[in-house]
Structure formats: structure tokens, C-alpha cells
Amino acid sequence: MTIMKSETVHRSADMVLLPVTLADIEGASARIDGCVSRTPLVRSNSLSNCAGQSVHLKLETHQPIGAFKLRGAMNAILSLDDAQRRRGLVTASTGNHGRAVAYAARELGVPATVCMSSLVPANKVDAIRALGAEVRIVGSSQDDAQEEVERLVEERGLTSIPPFDNVDVVAGQGTIGLEILEDIPDLAAVLVPLSGGGLAGGIAVAIKALRPQACLVGISMERGAAMNASIAAGRPMAVREEETLADSLGGGIGFNNRVTLALCSTLLDDVILLTEHEIAEGIRHAWHQEDLTVEGAGAVGIAAILAKKVEVSGPTAIIVSGANIDPKLHQRIIEGAEA
Numbered sequence: 001m002t003i004m005k006s007e008t009v010h011r012s013a014d015m016v017l018l019p020v021t022l023a024d025i026e027g028a029s030a031r032i033d034g035c036v037s038r039t040p041l042v043r044s045n046s047l048s049n050c051a052g053q054s055v056h057l058k059l060e061t062h063q064p065i066g067a068f069k070l071r072g073a074m075n076a077i078l079s080l081d082d083a084q085r086r087r088g089l090v091t092a093s094t095g096n097h098g099r100a101v102a103y104a105a106r107e108l109g110v111p112a113t114v115c116m117s118s119l120v121p122a123n124k125v126d127a128i129r130a131l132g133a134e135v136r137i138v139g140s141s142q143d144d145a146q147e148e149v150e151r152l153v154e155e156r157g158l159t160s161i162p163p164f165d166n167v168d169v170v171a172g173q174g175t176i177g178l179e180i181l182e183d184i185p186d187l188a189a190v191l192v193p194l195s196g197g198g199l200a201g202g203i204a205v206a207i208k209a210l211r212p213q214a215c216l217v218g219i220s221m222e223r224g225a226a227m228n229a230s231i232a233a234g235r236p237m238a239v240r241e242e243e244t245l246a247d248s249l250g251g252g253i254g255f256n257n258r259v260t261l262a263l264c265s266t267l268l269d270d271v272i273l274l275t276e277h278e279i280a281e282g283i284r285h286a287w288h289q290e291d292l293t294v295e296g297a298g299a300v301g302i303a304a305i306l307a308k309k310v311e312v313s314g315p316t317a318i319i320v321s322g323a324n325i326d327p328k329l330h331q332r333i334i335e336g337a338e339a
């Protein structure tokens, strides 16, 4: 069970100068308006019954690329100057962030390069190419791909758009918080998928500024919860990477983390961890009860309510962060298979 301790948290937030402010998020909101979707917030009757409070789903699955990362990427690219835009962008992500950068770059007429290793599956390579990005295959690991990014930044002056540890990216993700408060002014809690912390950190800045009594709960998988370990240690911690249904939540927070660790350790009221079985239940519930195709990372808020690992005391928003799951894996899970 979660013990809500927002009293202490927002008092400490007043004293710490945080790297992202409400003004940054309001600026992002104006900047990306019309370039990303203002996503629907829908009430879930079954989850409301389960929680004993009204529970709403914020459907970032409805963004054009099927995930919220478009908000941060769009805000970061729109914040560049003309010279930076002309030289172009580069990233090493092949997941939702890579898709977001490719999509936003195409929309804005900016060239984008996505570096990836030769081990990245063909369907992911094709998906990025289909969004108009140039694909560079280098080496045989994510580290090799990241080295190529740094080389292109150095040699060609490309701009790297990081997946989470960047003020403009975090401010873009934080716009979700503004939209939730417009729709639920008496908000009591937000359940947010947590990996690098750009999503949770951004939403927390917006919500704690405008409604400090609301609780922010980050949710990760037991298998490789790097931010949870880092908050506990007070510095970036590496965790063993394991296969998980919540693949978009994998990876570390970066040893030189500048932005998101400070936000998450100051503003999150709690972090809870889920088993693979619980995440699978969330994916199944989304499909059978809510008519939604949701990837593992996007299902963790639903899963936390179903598993009764979080107790909420009033109107609650769950961030359903993404839809991009391999269709064959999705089929097997909704038919009842475990991870």
C-alpha cells in the first residue's frame, strides 16, 4: 500500500530550485499547440469500481506516433534556432523517442538521422525510415550507436535530442499535467509510468505548482527500475537490464543526469514496482475492458490499480503512455499467456 506523504514533499519543493518550472511547461504548451494532439481523458468505470474513486485514463496512445514522446521532441525541436535546424538532428533511440524525433522532424522540415546497431530488428528500422529519418547502421551495440551520435554532433554540428534528461523535453512532457488539471480540477492523484523520469518529472512540476495537494506516484517494473534505485541512493545508479513486458521503461537514467533525478526525488510522493504478471494483467484489462491496445509501459498505471498496490483518495488520472507493442506479443498476452 502506498502511504501518501505529499505534505512533506511540497514543503521541500518550495525550498529547492528545480531545473524545470511551470513557466517552462506553459511555454511548451503554447509552442507545441497544433503540432501534437490534445489527448482525451476518459473515465474508466471498471477501474473506478476497483479503486472506489473516479479513475480516468489519459490516452497518450492517441498521439500520432502512439506515445507521448512526441510532446517533448516537438518542444525541443521548436526551441532550436534556424542554424541548428538547418544542420539537423540526431538520436540513437529506436523506440518511441526515435519515432517521435523522426516524426516531429519531418513535420517541421528538419533533417533527422537515427543511429542504430546492426542488431536492431528490421521492423524497427523500417518504422523509423518510414517516418522519413535517415538511418545509419553502425556497430553491434547501443553504445556503438550512441558513439556515432556523439561523432555526428562533433563533426557535423548535428543537434542530439535526448530522450528525457533535457529541460525542453521534460517541459514538453509536462504539458500532459496542464491538460489533466483542465479536465479534473479536483484531482487527487496521478499514476505515471517511470523510466528516465522525463514524463513523471514534467507532469509533477505542472501538478505540484498548480495543485500541490495532489499525489504523484511513479510506476516501474521490478526488473530494472533504475530511477527507483537512483532516488533511493541519491545519485544515478545502474541496474541490471532484463527483458520485461514494459520494454519502453528499460535502461538507465544516465550517470551525468542533470534534470530528471532532481525532479523525481523532490516531487514524486512514491514509486511502486510491478511484476511481469501484474503488467500482463494491465495489458489484458486495457484490451478487454477499455477497448485499448496498450504496450507494457503504458499499462503500468492500470496494473497498479488492479493489483491494489496503490491507494487513492479522490479523482485519479492514469497516464496511458503508449500503444506500440509487437502485435504478435499483444495477441499472445490477451489470450492469457504470461510474459
Ligand SMILES: *Cc1c(COP(=O)(O)O)cnc(C)c1O
Pocket (backbone or CB within 6 Å): 067, 068, 069, 096, 097, 163, 164, 193, 194, 195, 196, 197, 198, 199, 200, 248, 249, 295, 297, 298, 321, 322, 323
Ligand atoms: C519513454 C516511455 C516511458 C517513460 O518515460 P520517461 O520519461 O523515460 O520516464 C513510458 N511509457 C512509454 C510508452 C514510453 O515510450
